[in-house]
Amino acid sequence: MDKELMELFDVSILRSKLEQFYTMLFYISKYTSIEKDEFVFDLQSTIKLLISSEVFTNREFPRRISNVYLSRHNRECPSYKVFFDSDRVVLDLKNGKYGYEIFREGMLQKAKALVFYGSFSFCLRKKGENVEAFDFEDVDIYGSFGSRGFINVDVNYVSVKSVEFHKGSEMALVKAKVSKKEFKTNEHTWLLYLVTRCICDKSFQPLDW
Template identity: 40%
Template sequence: MVKKRWVGLVMLWAVSAVGKDMLPPPECNIKPTQAVTTPAPVNIDQLIQDLNALTTSSRIKMLKAETLRPVLQQIFDTSHVNSKLQQFYRLLNVIAENSLADIGMGVQFDVTSARKILVTAKVFQDPAFPAHITKIYLVSTDSIPQYTVSFDKAVQFPLNQGKGFKSWDDGYCQYAKELVFEPQFSFKMKESRDGNLKVYKFQGVDLYGDFGTRGVVDVSLRYVRLAEVEFIKNTNLGRVKAYISKKEFQENKHNALLRLVSQIVPNTSLQAIDW
């Protein structure tokens, strides 16, 4: 077991080291840290109105949203580089941190008012996507909020209006095409002292596309599982930790060593991240 792990680590290092020296083709001459999208301007007054209307499923008021105007203006400020994805998670974190309801016991949102907030905040390029959400549950344990989002079915979410995102890394054109959500999707979040937001313990979501490495060993993948993302404040960048998804091994053939190593060694990177 130890020997296999050591061999796997050396193989991964070799693939990365050789792959990074390769030159990208013209259609994929994009660095992982280049900006890819620009969030749309948000009507803060309307967002505050919608947040004020947010209640639990038992009609308990969730927020005094007018007090949140400064932090909302900062989240949706278009004068600095940002991403819709980061805005989405930061908005959810603000709701959790300022909830009037007792989230220590767990609360279920009124889904209609919650959907309206997501549409007003323009955190999805497809405004029809929130219609798939059937339930949002929030609970906080030791001041760590955890959201569980339920959908009406498994949902495929095309990235960048179906165009996806391409970047050159590890000697290969990494092409992220869509997020694949299971009927239930959950995550935890925590803001650090430097203002970065860490979202982690993802469950029920995979990234689908064309991924891999080229070098000493060639690996081609279709499904990647996000483990955590640390969103860097006032940028569109995130420190991403990801593993090969179990679904990859269910649907595609790979050797046993890759399966073993994939559960031990994550892929980590600093990159522009959005949806």
């Protein structure tokens, strides 16, 4: 694992903090000496590792973590569940300055923050040289999204389905759909609700925290 971690944190190679975070978790699951298929990490050691590895721009965010659970019955596809000290935790993207922007569907789409609802879970797997995080639960992207055209749509909450981090870059293939939180928070037509239940949007964009 030492070789992989040295490459992962090599400052001469462009990487996003998000890629480093999820790739590090994949390596931990793959190479840990603990034989159990399910276990809870030591909290203080976990927080210390996350802070010292600098995978978060916001150094206070790891201190909000209250528990980390790993299940790896399939060693090539481990699943994690991370618990927080509050039922709602917000992590600004790009250090809370500008978020991430991409022009699509006739308007500027802007991802501003990740919103966690008490905990969040995900699975990991390798796709060639890339690492993909998928099957997310209890986390949304907050921002300004939508479309301009025949029908104008404005959305604030998007549910992440999967993120494939492209090795050695800030770019990621993001699959997402309108979150259930959006319909609880903002007023929309029943047609939008039906359509977005079936449609999963794909975008290739820079993404980091």
